Amino acid sequence: MTQATTLLRQIIDYANRANPYPLYEELRKTPVVHDEDGAYVVSTYWEIQSLLHDPRISSDARNLSAPPSGLTQTEEETALPPSFIKLDPPEHDRLRRMTNHSFGPPHSPRRIHDMRDELGGIVSGLIDDLGDPGRIDLVEQFSYPFPVTMICRLLGVPREDEARFHTWADTLAASLDPMPGEDPTERNRIAHEARTQLGMYLAGLVEERRKNPGDDMLSDLATGNHGPDGTMTTMEVLSTSALLLIAGHETTVNLITNGMLTLLRHPDVLQRLREDPGLAVPVVEELLRYEPPVQLLPNRTTLADIDVAGVTIPKGASLWLVVAAGNRDPQRFTDPDRFDPDRGDIQHLGFGSGIHSCFGAPLARLEAQIALSALARRLDNPRLLEDPPPYRQNAVLRGPRHLNIACDGIRP
Secondary structure, eight states: BOOOOOHHHHHHHHSSOOOOOHHHHHHHHHHHHTTTTTTTEESSSHHHHHHTTOOOOOGGGGSSSSSOOOOOOOOOOSOOOOGGGGGTTHHHHHHHHHHHHTEEEETTTTTTTTGHHHHHHHHHHHHHHOTTOOOEEIIIIEEEEEHHHHHHHHHHHGGGGGGHHHHHHHHHHTTTOOOOOHHHHHHHHHHHHHHHHHHHHHHHHHHHHSSOOOHHHHHHHHOOOOGGGGGOOOHHHHHHHHHHHHHHHHHHHHHHHHHHHHHHHHHHHHHHHHHOGGHHHHHHHHHHSOSSSSSOEEEEEEOEEEEEEEEEEEOOOOEEEHHHHTOOOOSSSSSSSSTTTTOOOOSSTTTTGGGOOOOOOOHHHHHHHHHHHHHHHHHHHOSSSSSSOBBBSSSSOBBBBBOOOESSOOOO
């Protein structure tokens, strides 16, 4: 067991956001690192995979004995109850089943598949509107508006309200950073206010959907009777809707942006994708391994003393799972630092694993596949204007804040 406060803080340090992988390689030398502030950090593939499937690991912060000292996280003490990703069975399972009723199998098996044409239309429109090919900010002009438009349509959020939602989403996504570097009291206040405003906004939408239900997910959450699980309470609907709105686009923004950045750094793969749109499927899977949008899961705790790689992690301890480090573990993947869409085995941790595996993974995969294949086909000679680009502050949701590129033109 190693004391490594400095190394742990380097993972969170903005200075290392552009390339955290040398630090992750150093971390993997000791599969379980005990920080002197109290957190246990796990960075190797098999150990992370095992813990994600271990019923002795909790996602409910109420089971944490004490948060790591000096590593502040934003409180979510608002009128909204915890969303299902922050709960354990059976509450987690009940809410997840009910949410899935209108999203996927067995009740809505074609929901995502049937969105393909609509997704393609949004992508085509955004590329048509990119404007000056000499300078394009892919984040602002494409990677952000695409998934946020889609998740708002899926849930039934009016388009005229998307700008308001953008502000709340940015604030709440930033609050995931486990070490903000700012006054935690003020940061907590800002996040609390944003979450409360989002909750009040959604409450108005829920009331409207109960009076006039449509075919959107919010109507199903607000009015549906889901068999033995019954119906959601109003507070459960609000909490679940807030989760879907935030998580439904934040990871996809980073997946698309990290994806295009990686393709521009690997022009041979970009050319192959341009010629063969079907390559988008393995490209996206390899991106989820190579440059995952979610880098670490800092909000797990132990329900009992657990032995991991010869280290006993005590009950109630704070557990950080660095999934991006696990994705490049040479004990699991051959030549892990090479971007290789032809890799035959890509059982990555990019969407987590176990009962908390990413709820929206099917939609995120399809969005990224359509987006990257369209960009590859329609941008003529795309190139980076700066490398590395500026990154967002967030250490959990890692991705460029801007991705400035240029091309010779936009193909029809």
